[in-house]
Amino acid sequence: MRIIIVGGVAAGMSAATRLRRLSEKDEIIVFEKGPFVSFANCGLPYHISKTIKHRSQLIVQTADDLRSRFNIDVRVNSEVTHIDRDNKMISVNHDDQQEKLYYDKLILSLGSSPVIPKIEGLHTQSNIFQLRNIPDLDNIMSHLDESIKTVAVLGAGFIGIEVTENLIKRGFSVNLIERSNQILPNLDIEMAQSITNELIKNDVRINTGTTINKVSRDILYLDNGMSIQADAVIIAAGIRPNSDIAIAAGLKVGPNKGIVVDHDFKTSDSNIYAIGDVISVIHQITEQETLIPLAGPANRHGRQVADAIHGLSIKNKPEIGTSIVKVFSKSAASTGINEKQAKQLGLNYHVTHTFSYHHASYYPGATQVMMKLIFTNTGDIIGAQAVGNQGVDKRIDLLATAIKFRLKVDDLPELELTYAPPFGAAKDPVHISGYVAENIINSRSHNIQYNELENYRRDGYLLIDVRSSQEIRAMGLINGFINIPLEKIRDHINQIPKDTGIIVSCATGQRSYTAERIFINNGFRNVKNLDGAFSLYQLMYPQNIVK
Structure with missing residues (x-):
């Protein structure tokens, strides 16, 4: 069986090597543009x-390595320009020479490309770059010499950051420069704010x-009326x-192309498969x-896809x-959907x-992880975000596993995690998120958000x-708060009418939860x-903080 793979980076080469491990008989050809x-x-x-x-160090395997180790026919600088589905043929351009090849199975691992905005004067400049592959990197590195002092980056997603x-x-x-009202638009704005502060600090x-x-x-002339000097963009x-x-070949694509x-991984043509960045996937939470x-x-x-082609269940x-994403001394991670x-x-x-x-807070070097958990009335976890100096990856990986396997918030405290003071806490940040969410679900606590406080003040x-x-x-x-230390709440509780609406706060919400329970258990x-x-x-x- 001849299997042709179009695209030889992550998904494509993963498919090629798995195919070879499954069969020595297949002819595997990889075309990389x-x-x-x-x-x-x-x-x-x-x-x-x-x-x-x-x-x-960025080149994991060369074409020669893959040929010798896996017996894969890897052809670089070769662009597939046309798919003839009726005759199961592809057209390939290599060094301005056209070639046509037959396939039994075709795998499209076409990847993705940077979005280039329509900007007046953009294509007349030699100092505009993108970063998607090694030639792009070479182009940037060759231009970033001592004459370059200022650089503008358009886009504050992962790559831009x-x-x-x-x-x-x-x-x-x-x-x-970022079009939306915050950096890292996949995060909610309050979670991105900590990263904004880290960037400003640097x-x-x-x-x-x-x-x-x-x-x-x-x-650079911005649409808000500002202008910025930049030696490179x-x-x-x-x-x-x-x-x-794929569109030219008549394959079905989604609204997102x-x-x-x-x-x-079969496309609308049963002999053509597609994988990686180029495909439309179903999101577990949204089902869209x-x-x-x-x-x-x-x-x-x-x-x-290699397993599927060989008839294995997947x-x-x-x-x-x-x-x-890493941002100087901090990192930010997310899973599921945001708010x-x-x-x-x-x-x-x-x-x-x-x-x-x-x-453990008493062990040297402890730093806080700020975590956001999003969950439904029935306790289904639908999203999580975390920001901090250390331990962010571990917590989001745990919560991603919980979401993937449909655990609920009351399952989080049941997770048995490794613990010793240098590595974690007896109550891990994930456990604590579960405890807090469980209290909300069971109406043992009622919280309000930072952006709702003004309404309650009024x-x-x-x-x-x-x-x-x-x-x-x-x-x-x-601004507007009075200070009654937690240890003094019971001393003052009889001075407050029981029909009074009360908002409690502390440093992080833990002590104020204890205060909330004291009030509730006393009839409030x-x-x-x-x-x-x-x-x-x-x-x-920060402008509303009184010192």
């Missing part, structure tokens, strides 16, 4: 700063809610599936078609989109924010901060806990 196969495209930004010192960090580490001045100039209208030499304004050749596939262009799923697709479950998406879907959901140490609620007076002096107090019925408490509120509204 560029000069490199099996390269680490996720590592490209880190060569800019020489965090990854040598370009060769990673490029920004590595440009700063290289010594450039960076302007980051001298990144951030411009959100705007984009580039016009480029004229080294001046790197565009990272999103990606789109490379499905043009991703190729539609079945459980076995979407694009999830991530390396993990792409590599899994490659293995699974799982290929709906996807949830789990991702992480913006939950609102758009009209779901009835709850949100909790927790601040917990990544390992309605005359009594606002009580239960931190110590020393903490208040050191960190300040949210309208008591709410400020979710995330002072830590979250001051992150979003």
Whole structure:
């Protein structure tokens, strides 16, 4: 059987090597448009700063390696230009020479391409770059010489953020430009704020809610009326599936232009399969078609499509989109859907924010992980986000596993995790998120969000901060709150009418939950806990903190 694979990076090469492991008889041919196969495209930004010192470290396997080890016919600099479905033939352009080949099975691993916005003057400039492959990286590296002082990065998603960090580490001045009202749009705004602060701390100039209208030499004109000087521009304004050749061949694509596939990755043509960034997948939470262009799923697709072609059963479950990004000393990760998406879907959901140490607080080096859990009235976990200096990946990986296998919030405290003071806490941040969510589900606690506080203030609620007076002096107090330390609540409780509406807060929400329970157990019925408490509120509204 002759199996032709179009695209030789993550998904395509994963498919090719798995196919060979399953059979020595198949003829496997891989066509790659560029000069490199099996390269680490996720590592490209880190060569800019020489965090990854040598370009060769980004090349996982060469075409020659793959030929000798796996007996795979790898052809680089070869672009497949046409698919003749009726005759099961493809047309290939190599060195301006056209070739036609027959296939028994065709796998499209076409990947994705950067979205290039329509900007006046863009195509007349020689200082505009993108970063998707090694030739792009070579182009950037050859231009980033001593004459370059300032660089603008258009797009504050994963690639834009990673490029920004590595440009700063290289010594450039960076302007980051993002069309939406926040960086990292996959996160909710309060979770992205901590990363915004980290970028600002490292001298990144951030411009959100705007984009580039016009480029004229080294001046960028933004649609908000500002102009920015930049010696170079790197565009990272999103990606789109490379499905043009599939569309031209009449294969079915979704509204997002991703190729539609079945459980076995078959397209609308039973002899053609598609995998990786180019396909439309079903999201487990929304049950809708979407694009999830991530390396993990792409590599899994490659293995699974090989199994399917050889008649083996595969799982290929709906996807949830789990991702992480490093930003200087912090990292941010997410899984499932965010709160913006939950609102758009009209779901009835709850949100909790927790601040917990990544390992035992008394062991040196403990840092807090800020976590957001999104869950339904029935306890189904639909999304999670985390930001912190350490331990973020572990917690989101745990919650991604919980979502994937449909655990509920009351299952989270049941997770048995490794514990010793240098590695974790007896109550892990994931356990704590579960406990807090369980209290919400069972109406043992009622929380309000940071952006709802003003409404309760206007309605005359009594606002009580239960931190110590020393903490208040050191960190300040949210405007309108009075300070009654937790240990003094019982001393003052008879002075407060039981029909008073009360909002309680502390540093993170844990002590204020204890205060909430004290009030409730003493006959108060309208008591709410400020979710995330002072830590979250001051992150979003520092101007409302009184010191």
